Amino acid sequence: MSVTPQPTDSHLDRALIEETAKKSGLVWVRGPQGPARGLWHVWHEGAVCLVGDGSLEQPLAGLGLTDGGSATVSVRGKDKGARLVVWPARVRELPPHGEEWEAAVGELKGKRLNAPDADTMTERWARESRVLRLEPEGEALERPGAMPHGSQAAPPPATPVTTRRSQPAGLPRLLFRRRKNRARG
Template sequence: MTDAAEKPPLFTRALIEESAKKSALVWVRGPEGPARALWHVWHDGAVCLVGEGPQEQPLAALGLIDGGTATVTARSKDKGGRLIVWPARVVELTPGSEPWEAAAAELKGKRLNAPDSETVTERWARECRVLRLEPAGDPLQEPGAMPDGPTAAAPLPTGATTRRPIPAGLPKLLGRSRKKR
């Protein structure tokens, strides 16, 4: 846990906790790369994540290391917009330890569509990392203290495109399926 001197005031702690509990996703920015939307659980005063395994969410690109820092953004459940942005201390839990077992049990309950739902925690112990993101300090943004200008990030460069000419035969194919009905 964080030191008493680093803990945010009670209202801010409650806002962080409630926003993390009510949202299925938080956006996490590590020391490397852009922020990523990650599924999580709120457990014992921190956001808990599992990732880096072949069937789990990618964490490596964020550069999250034990003892490092991250920035967590939580959204408003009713409006969907950014509600609070807070600094976090990253703690990697040791597989098999009591904190790891407790966090893994909570995560298992929220893990949707796991192909190995009965043995998922054993796979996490072998192949994945379970991290705690503990609030560490005052929020960077909160209600009443949001930036004035736009904060949207520019899209990352990609070769993907959504606009291409329609294939010449497509209208005929679509017309045939309508006539058969």
């Protein structure tokens, strides 16, 4: 009688990471600097691939994503939109026109919506943008059954913007009078 080996947690983590990243159009990436940022991506050959920092592409500046550096990637579930898995990633910047770059760009090109220069987009990416691979490294930090308690919401950043003040006391009479005059005319 043969016994089927049970998958280890790392195999289940990899499967969860791959499935959620394939199905989600947006991942939240936190680099060594700044808060996490939502970025569109594709899952390609075992990693999240994304393009940014060009004048017409998503901003990557401020995240501190450097070649050989690390990042944390959060992916939400499609059904309820809640965080489903969080995993550490190794960042690799793909050099333009290399074999890996061409393969990743081929996938990214199909997911880029509303590009004003769809015919020459890949040349622009080679000149102005960075194509990054975020490769899973290690076990998932958070997954179903191993999620932190609490909301994990960050406090809003300080801003000089205020909420709307109460309306002046005479405003309703002024507005009501205008409507009444329009009805007569």
